Amino acid sequence: MAEEFLVVKDLHKSFNEFKAVNGVSFSIEKGEIFGLLGPNGAGKTTTIRMLSTVLGADSGDATIGGHSIRRDAEAVRRIIGVCPQDLALYEDLSALDNMVFFGRMAGLNGDEARAQAMTNLELMGLEDRARGKVAKFSGGMKRRINLAIALMGNPQLLFLDEPTVGIDPQSRNHIYENILGLQKKGMTILYTTHYMEEADRLCQRVAIMDGGQIITLDTPYKLKSQIGSPEQVTMEDVFLKLTGRSLRD
Numbered sequence: 001m002a003e004e005f006l007v008v009k010d011l012h013k014s015f016n017e018f019k020a021v022n023g024v025s026f027s028i029e030k031g032e033i034f035g036l037l038g039p040n041g042a043g044k045t046t047t048i049r050m051l052s053t054v055l056g057a058d059s060g061d062a063t064i065g066g067h068s069i070r071r072d073a074e075a076v077r078r079i080i081g082v083c084p085q086d087l088a089l090y091e092d093l094s095a096l097d098n099m100v101f102f103g104r105m106a107g108l109n110g111d112e113a114r115a116q117a118m119t120n121l122e123l124m125g126l127e128d129r130a131r132g133k134v135a136k137f138s139g140g141m142k143r144r145i146n147l148a149i150a151l152m153g154n155p156q157l158l159f160l161d162e163p164t165v166g167i168d169p170q171s172r173n174h175i176y177e178n179i180l181g182l183q184k185k186g187m188t189i190l191y192t193t194h195y196m197e198e199a200d201r202l203c204q205r206v207a208i209m210d211g212g213q214i215i216t217l218d219t220p221y222k223l224k225s226q227i228g229s230p231e232q233v234t235m236e237d238v239f240l241k242l243t244g245r246s247l248r249d
């Protein structure tokens, strides 16, 4: 039986009366890329914010590498990396200085931060642009820097919140390659997207969220098999079948 690296139990979060996350449970195996899918407002980012200890849960709990997000947030923070949905970059700084800054925030000393920054820039294929100002970068390059920053501190689990939103297919493919490379190195990844085909391609298992709840969870192949021939059915079709709505509504 594979080791479960992240275990989520019945998480809830309301904003005023509105239930943004309404009883979410799932687990992710070590080394797995797990997709959290769903339309705008489904509760994906709120779930990630709770799991990454940025936002307190109303109830429920989760453990990451055996550490509780409620009781042991410090230990959790040491083993996770977060690539936020909204780019978190200093436009006026170089790629390298951004990386070093976030490395220092993750607790690295200057030498460690510089060394890891160069390693991670190389991993993203951006070592040539290390000294370039982020303001001059394309959208795809900024996304890759955002991802490289999440790797500072050598996390064991990565939260990738819509890492390919708003970029062209070529940059997207580049990011897919980067993510698969991270998995090969043993990283466990929680990946959110509302591009269903992306999850189909990258994720071993996916959970589809809607209205703050997980409405189904399985391998993309099994989900598609439930409604037809997996070669012909898309994950979009699965969502439509389950909710009666198109994802793009």
Ligand SMILES: Nc1ncnc2c1ncn2[C@@H]1O[C@H](COP(=O)(O)OP(=O)(O)OP(=O)(O)O)[C@@H](O)[C@H]1O
Pocket: 015, 020, 038, 039, 040, 041, 042, 043, 044, 045, 046, 047, 085, 194
């Ligand atoms: N700080 C907040 N205060 C009030 N409402 C919030 C807050 N954060 C999120 N919400 C609401 O909770 C719901 C879930 O938001 P969330 O950002 O988790 O969705 P999402 O699945 O990440 O959507 P998207 O695909 O657009 O990123 C939305 O209706 C959102 O408006």
Ligand SMILES: [Mg+2]
Pocket: 044, 045, 046, 085, 161
């Ligand atoms: Mg979101």
